[in-house]
Amino acid sequence: AQRVTQPEKLLSVFKGAPVELKCNYSYSGSPELFWYVQYSRQRLQLLLRHISRESIKGFTADLNKGETSFHLKKPFAQEEDSAMYYCALNAGNMLTFGGGTRLMVKP
Amino acid sequence: GAVVSQHPSWVICKSGTSVKIECRSLDFQATTMFWYRQFPKQSLMLMATSNEGSKATYEQGVEKDKFLINHASLTLSTLTVTSAHPEDSSFYICSAKRETGNTEAFFGQGTRLTVV
Numbered sequence: 001a002q003r004v005t006q007p008e009k010l011l012s013v014f015k016g017a018p019v020e021l022k023c024n025y026s027y028s029g030s031p032e033l034f035w036y037v038q039y040s041r042q043r044l045q046l047l048l049r050h051i052s053r054e055s056i057k058g059f060t061a062d063l064n065k066g067e068t069s070f071h072l073k074k075p076f077a078q079e080e081d082s083a084m085y086y087c088a089l090n091a092g093n094m095l096t097f098g099g100g101t102r103l104m105v106k107p
Numbered sequence: 108g109a110v111v112s113q114h115p116s117w118v119i120c121k122s123g124t125s126v127k128i129e130c131r132s133l134d135f136q137a138t139t140m141f142w143y144r145q146f147p148k149q150s151l152m153l154m155a156t157s158n159e160g161s162k163a164t165y166e167q168g169v170e171k172d173k174f175l176i177n178h179a180s181l182t183l184s185t186l187t188v189t190s191a192h193p194e195d196s197s198f199y200i201c202s203a204k205r206e207t208g209n210t211e212a213f214f215g216q217g218t219r220l221t222v223v
Contacts, residue, residue: 032210044151044200044214086150090210095141095202099150 002027002091006098013077014106021072021101023061023087032090033070035061036097039083047072047085057081077105109135111203113215120191120222128186128218130201136181137203141212142174145198157184191222 003026013019025031035047048056050063050070061072070087082105087098110133120126130140138159143151157163157178165171173195175187184203188195198219202212 034211036214043216044202046211046213049211094153094156095212096153097151 002031002089002094002096004087004089004096004098006085006087006101008101009099010102010104012104012106015079016076019072019074019077019081019103019105021085021087021103023070023072023098025068025070025087025089027068027089027091029091031063031065031070033061033063034088034090034095035059035070035072036086036088037083038086044086077103079105079107081105109133109203109205109213111137111201111213111215113199113201113218115218116216117219118221120220122192122222123190125187125189126191126220128188128199128201128220130184130186130203130215132182132203132213135203135205137184137205138181140178140184140201140203142176142184142186143200143202145200145217147198151200154186188220191220193222196220196222 005024033050036044037047038044059074063070084100086100089096112131114129140157142154145151153166154169155163155165157176159178159181163176178184198217200217201215
């Protein structure tokens, strides 16, 4: 069975500092991984997916199959990045979410 | 972009009554819709996967008779919480995937259910 782990429930950084939100997964097949973001009082929305290898809002994430990780990174955090971030694994037709990490960017 | 709408956004009901939550894909056809439950400060837990025209697939531990799911069309899935109890109070979220094979899921805004 697939599993997604986000070890940090809360990550607090100062504005301008680098950010790394950790995500590890376990899945026997070929994984398809996503990062979703939920801003305050808004619905969950897709931030990026590993297939497209794009950078959204300055965030990037690289799939490391050897370490089974898909960490989300941003070199300089902004206050508007404060939100809940969920790592998710698509296996078959099911999306499994990690526990989520709340990112707080302090001024 | 694709829009998924849930109705109602918030519902308060008496214990013992049934509540229906609708999930609609407004501008695309969704062969598959998912229902999640989110407890305060916790992640989303998948309850069931529904495919249009067939029975829903429930996750382990989710009572089929309590959480009735109907995916009657390519744009509508409903979740009915039957004989609701206070412990059913939660945030219920649906998501939908396009039928074109795109694996991206689009989420509704969620429905807050409060059972008193």
